[in-house]
Amino acid sequence: MKKKFSLLALALASCVTALAGSPLTSQAAEIPQLGPSRIWGTMTKSGNDTIIFDNQSGESYQGDIVIHISEDTKILDAQNGFPVSPDSIQDGQTAYAYVGPAMTMSIPPQTNSPMILTEIPADYKVPDYVIVKSMEDKGAAYLLTAADGSEFTVPKDCTIIPYLTRNMVFLTDLTEGRTCLIWSDAASSAYKIVLFAQNADDGDKPADGAETVLPAYGWFEEDGRIYFRNEDGSLVKGFIQVGDQIFFLNTETGAMQTGLITIGDTTFNMFADGTFRIETD
Secondary structure, eight states, X not given: OOBOOOGGGOOOGGGGGGGTTSOOOOOOOOOOOOOOEEEEEEEEEOSSSEEEEEEOSSSSSOEEEEEEOOTTOEEEETTTOOBOOGGGOOTTEEEEEEEOSXXXXXXXXXXXXXXXXXXXXXTOOOOEEEEEEEEEEOSSEEEEEETXXXXXXXXXXXXXXXXXXXXXXXXXXXXXXXXXXXXXXXTOBEEEEEEOOOSGGGTSSOOSSOOOOXXXXXXXXXXXXXXXXXXXXXXXXXXXXXXXXXXXXXXTTOXXXXXXXXXXXXXXXXXXXXXXXXXXX
């Protein structure tokens, strides 16, 4: 019978190294169409680059999640989109965070976050961190569809500003793959958008010709193989949880692995839909 993993059932991470010397083959699989999950709860600082996030949203893993803060993590004021210093975070402070979609198998699980929103007044509608899928001209307004399927009406006089640059930006810059924060009313009609730089040439990093722009954070395909890249550019290897699914990425190459995986005395049959079956004699 095919089953789904539970984090509490995973004592696997410590055993993954047993696979390092074994040749692994990968069956064909489609790239999972998943993005970061939005969670809310309270934060507790744990070192200079780590936050313990008590997730109370009902999304993703419930309870404590360890969020590692990197140079790519944006911690912003939810009211104006301005940066918030990690040093100013108070233990117990309420925040919204976009996490994953991959988490380690530890307890508590660990992950990265591209966006944390804090400084939230009571009953305030927090903006949405959006990856644009499409932007359609509907005459009086645009219809913006996000990668997660959510939709926003964007009036043609909606305010749009760039994040921390003086570049001129326009609503027509909201093309597929761009990321932004959208402030909207209860009917999902946008009234303010902050557009983030797309890559090194857009001003996020110095365009000195010496840097290589890596494939986007998350799932990507290369030479017919599927991989998952962290925000720091490293490849995820071993078991990862993506939403309520579990995938195995080759411990040497990082390529998605399906089929039979033997760890210790247990053989797992991994499927491309994020489920597995334990093989018994």
